[in-house]
Amino acid sequence: MNGRMVSAELLKLRKRRGLVVWSIVLSIGIVTVVYTILEILHLHNPVKYGPPGGIGGLQGSIIGLSLGGSVAAILIGTAAGTADVSNGVFRDLVATGRSRLALFFARLPGALLLFVPMITVGYIVIAACSVGLAGSLHTPDLGLILRGYAWVLAVTCFDLTLALGLASLIGSRGTTIGILLGWQFLAAPLLAQASLLGAARQALYPRAFDRLLPHVLFTDQGAPILIHSAAVAVIVILAWTAAALGVGAWRTVTRDA
């Protein structure tokens, strides 16, 4: 892998207009629109609608950004994982003599180079709004804002990595998107509630991320705390990351080009 290969991966992704537009909408557009609407409501009727900013505003918007950002990450990760195979270019890349592992591992930084600026801008929007539109509410301090950014970045980049690995394994973008969205928003929350699974539920990565969310920002009161140790949460996330990259790399190496 080298910088030119990473740059080539970025080129493939950033030239997909639909992908870029939808990713911007999901990672920047939604939070911008939501804050705009809340501020208009507040200005229109300050008694009924409080200021949208403050720590409470940051809480809600971090969760919203992580959800929208995760979908954007899945779109970008699956595109990066399947573009060469679905366009029939993979065999031409393999025929250059370049190692298949190098071809696979160039995809991740290429995809991150497209995604991280978007999610960062999205976070800057919510951080600015949580401070600038706080009115009389307590504003989040810089430390909390930075911890919140690190968490959003970790959640969404993890989703991108998972999507890239799984898409490289499956080879179909649509199927991978369906599986990941179904897992993320349906299967994983249901499994987290299934008490008969006991401690096995600690292996669910969404719960591991819940554990790592700065305590003051945790809002999901209904969700059970499954992982009490931050170290266990980090191990769960690293294990999922390694598994996703492992299966993606394995399939890229063994795939008939």
Add this chain to the structure above:
Amino acid sequence: MNGSLAVETSALTTRFGTRVAVDAVDLRVPAATAFGFLGPNGAGKTTLIRTLLGLTRPTSGSWRMLGRPMPQERSIALRRVGAIVEEPRFHPHLTGRENLRIIAAAREPAADDRIPGALARVGLTARADERVGKYSMGMRQRLGVARCLLADPLLLILDEPMNGLDPAGIQEFREMVANLVQEDRTVFLSSHLLDEVEKTCDQVAIIDRGRILMQGSVADIARTGKPTVRIRCGDPDAAASVIRPIPDVEEVTREDGTVLVVLRTEPGGSSDAIVAELNRQLVGAAVSVYSIEPERVSLEERFLELTSRLEDAG
């Protein structure tokens, strides 16, 4: 590379389950030649190309590319190999130039600098900044060749490169292959267009059902067919009657007012004595002979003869 082999295989075999796609192939592709690789559909051409490039794992056998043992030195050998396998495919949302950048990035840094030259060589400079999704099949073929040139290749492997080219494009392609060979590059060209292979290549191999039936120079392969002469004379019917009983004559047919005579000789043997005997017999029978000319056996005829023979045996 002159005098050496660009590709050399030894008992190379590729099976898919019980089906043998490439059957103990011993292929020798001399360097700095235009080498035609002929075979009917499903003969194993593309499988052999994919095996040579390491895209498909062989079941047994060994091979060398540009003198390097494969797959042990695959990455070194393929640095100087450009290949189009099956139809050339690209990212349709990228321009021609951007698609070349993608492949150049997987090669050494100098490949980036070769992009303008490669585009110019295939005549795509003016259209290089259009999306490939808008390209015609012929333009994609050209872009595929440009992609091969990024390797500054000693060996180009082109699978059906003339598909989609118009007559002018085919002519340009033929000239380009000749120029590449003049630059001491080897062009390995798989095609079902026998006439084009005959015009473009100086060496050829014929494959059918995974087996190499014959390989060598185009002229030699055509010559190994049965020698045939065409006789123009005053009375073709009488000539046919006179010639038919001659022992060294295998077949006599009438065609367009002439007589076509297939001679019975050893492969590669001289037919001069038989032709002289034909002439003697005709003159003796008072048939006016205007000309006796050797009928050139085309590669196509030889190809059909070889492949149909295999079909009969099967």
